[in-house]
Amino acid sequence: MLNNINIAGLSEFTNEVKESTTEGQAAYGITLDWVSGTKTKVKTKNMVLGHHKIIRDFEFIIDEPSQLLGVNHAPNPAEYMLGGLAGCMAVTFMAGATAMKVEINELKIEIDGTLDLSGFLGIDPTINSGFPN
Numbered sequence: 078m079l080n081n082i083n084i085a086g087l088s089e090f091t092n093e094v095k096e097s098t099t100e101g102q103a104a105y106g107i108t109l110d111w112v113s114g115t116k117t118k119v120k121t122k123n124m125v126l127g128h129h130k131i132i133r134d135f136e137f138i139i140d141e142p143s144q145l146l147g148v149n150h151a152p153n154p155a156e157y158m159l160g161g162l163a164g165c166m167a168v169t170f171m172a173g174a175t176a177m178k179v180e181i182n183e184l185k186i187e188i189d190g191t192l193d194l195s196g197f198l199g200i201d202p203t204i205n206s207g208f209p210n
Contacts, residue, residue, distance in 0.1 A: 100127035115147040
């Protein structure tokens with residue numbers, strides 16, 4: 078173990094993907110149900126990794142702050158997206174460091190984004206409703 082990652086398992090998985098690239102193919106999915114107002118519930122679907130079906134039975138709530146017509150009961154979609162991006166970066170960094178036998182004692186990632194809601198609200202059609210950078 079290094080960085081609390083199973084080095085033998087990482088090496089074994091890397092070799093499996095080298096031998097058959099289909100083993101490195103991952104398929105993900107979610108379902109979203111509207112609850113009320115801006116509040117939604119997301120459930121993960123089972124994941125397929127290579128020829129393995131992996132049970133993924135997780136739920137999370139998405140909401141907006143009251144200023145954006147929600148009730149502020151959960152992170153909003155942009156916060157989940159930024160968290161997902163940071164999580165993906167952390168997994169990639171930690172797996173890469175571990176494969177190179179580099180011990181990591183601490184990792185922090187901070188991501189900020191600014192949205193111009195004029196596009197989202199349809200006030201200015203030239204403004205993209207997503208993060209510009």
